[in-house]
Amino acid sequence: MPPLPKNYQYILALGFAIQELNKDLVLLPNATLGFRIYQESSFANKPTETSLALISTRRQMVPNYNCDKQDKLLSIIGSLDSKTSRQMASILSAFKFPQLGYGSPKLGFASPSFYRIDPNEILQFRGLVSLFLHFRWNWVGLIALEDDTGEIFIQTLAPLLAQNDICVAFTEKAVPETHVLLPHLKQWAKQVSKVYKSEAQTVVFFVDANSIRYLMAPITQLVKNKGTSVGKVWILTSRWDFAAARSARTFKYLKHFHGSVFFKIRTRKVPGFDKFLSALDPYRSPEDVFLRGWWEVAFDCKFLKPDQNVSKNQRNCTGQEKPEDLPTFVFSTEMTGYSYSIYNAVYSTAHALHDAMYSTGPKLAMVPDGKRLLNLQPWQFQILASLSKIRFNNTAGDEIYFTEHDKRPAAYDILNGVFFPNGSWAEVKVGGLDPRAAPGEDFSINPDAIVWVTQKTPFSRCVESCPPGQSRKVLEGRPACCYECVSCPEGTFSNQTDAVHCTKCPEDQYPNKKQEQCISKKTNFLSYQDILGMVSASLALLLFLTTSLVLAIFIQQRDTPIVKANNRDLTYVLLASLQLCSLCPFLFIGRPKKTICLLRQMAFGTVFSVAVSSVLAKTVTVVLAFVVTQPGNVARKVLWRRTANSIVVACPFIQAVICAVWLATSPPFPNLDFQSTPGEIIAECNEGSAAMFYAVLSYLGFLALVSFLVAFFARKLPDSFNEAKFITFSMLVFCSVWVSFVPTYLSTKGKFTVAVEIFSILASGAGLLGCVFFPKCYIILLRPHLNSKDHLVRKKCKTI
Structure with missing residues (x-):
């Protein structure tokens, strides 16, 4: 059977390279190169037989004995199958023959004479992952050859997929090309059926052209039974080539790959190769034993003998057919990845031979005619040592060299296969892989240029995607x-x-x-722009003006009996402290600052303690007024003044000490609370020490309670202007406000917490002002006849 069309291009690439080198008068001026071709076989013993034949005299199987002066073996190029390469390397390495072939460092052999000519495929595997991630496919199937290369493919790709949260829906092993087809027909059909039933819409093929074509028959039958396309998106690696179809007759299989995406090794155009192909002539190249067979397969014709008739379905090959007229899926006039590797392998051998011949070390002896090398042993050629250090640019401009760990970079093109209704086929470039690009930029894809078999981007996922949120x-x-x-x-x-x-x-x-x-987040604090802040500020200002008005009235009426009663000085102190209390809310409105936070609670606690102490002193004054009943009693005057003054001074002083300790130990400070209220940043004054804050409130509560109790017991003492009953009610209001303040304060957040404290300050201050002073203002302003000494005397006499 003639070689496959694409395989024949490998032979042509080899012959083209040899032809160029024999014409090169600089690289190898005194040497003529030739080649022998051995057909690869799937039989296990064939690679061993071929290896032994290469190191033997032609037609004599005697290893390492070669008496053919014209057949001096310089290197072995092949095989394109890594398993075959391993088998050959096990023999050839013992005789130090350089071997340039396809393989992988993971194949389990390390041969010093083996050089890998195919690029490392790890970039292609990463490109597969990038492709899946780009289209957000996480449920894919894998089909690989049931050999070492397939096993390495799965072992390498599976961890990369797992690292990127991509799951393998199924893994199938395809049987490699074999002469025994019938036993595997059921297995191929079963594999195709499993692929079709899977929910994975994306299937990766890591197989060669010779193996995958055996899957075409069950796929064709499946499509025929279903009446429509399989609907899967085939992702093909660079090992598969559409041009490996046997002839134009197999073109019908390509329709199953409509919408497929495949990787192809990027190669440069080799100068002169197209002209070399154009010069092919099956009638003038008798030395090429493959040409006629390939010509018949490629052009679907037959070289007939003169007495042979043309059948109905055949046409006669004229020899005038042109390879460049063939569809690219049958034959390409540009070197493919495999052909390019063979071309570079031939040149690598030539450069290694040149280095061995013209290096500064021992030179190879030459026969007098300058045409052939002497009968030296393989290890004496020194090609093996030279291969590891050669570095040159080929005719296409690429730099060729061998690395220690087979890490030579290779670029890939990503193509989209499109089968048109008129029966034509096109391969459209839609992306690529560039190993020299910056990290993250080595993969490129143009999704708009891809034609999918499903008319839209396939959904190859186990479940729907989770949206943001x-x-x-x-x-x-x-x-x-x-x-x-x-x-x-x-x-x-x-x-x-x-x-x-x-x-x-x-x-x-x-x-x-x-x-x-x-x-x-929005910053939350009680500002003057807020309605709540405006209302609070307005009420505070109103209370201040009202208190100021009452103070003005009492100063104006300072000589009247109602003002003189119950200690006129204490009245002024109380009204002044209430004025300051009404100004305290202005410390709570606005964005908290360090100074404001330090003054806020201290001013509030101290000023209110003065107010409550004044109320307590006035209550005690009422009680003392009836303890000493004799008019003009010196003890009465001393008790009145000293006791009242002591209360007004001592009680606020204790509160001032508490505040001083608070400032010294854990003072309040501005704070931003990010957690309490969702969506808001609470700008607040952190009290520093909650214990000290409640100590200030507790002390105020204690003073208010004492004032309430004293006023309660003195409320029925006879006096025309007895304030005890009014103070009792005012302290009741005061205590009620601050008792309800604590739970309300703890249950609110942000500016509402500040508003609660402002309300408590204003309510308690207004309660004191209203309960204690409004009755007196009523008498002063509306009932002035009651504000007289006669009325006071008559009231006392009536009481007696």
């Missing part, structure tokens, strides 16, 4: 790709599809309603 939750007992979507917890967000976990927003931000992004 949700995260994945892996279900027990199911693959990692078959997850469910759950909403992000409170305070977290996810801004990408299929998020592994939700991310917590920064402190100054919070997630929006959909929890797909973080937005800046």
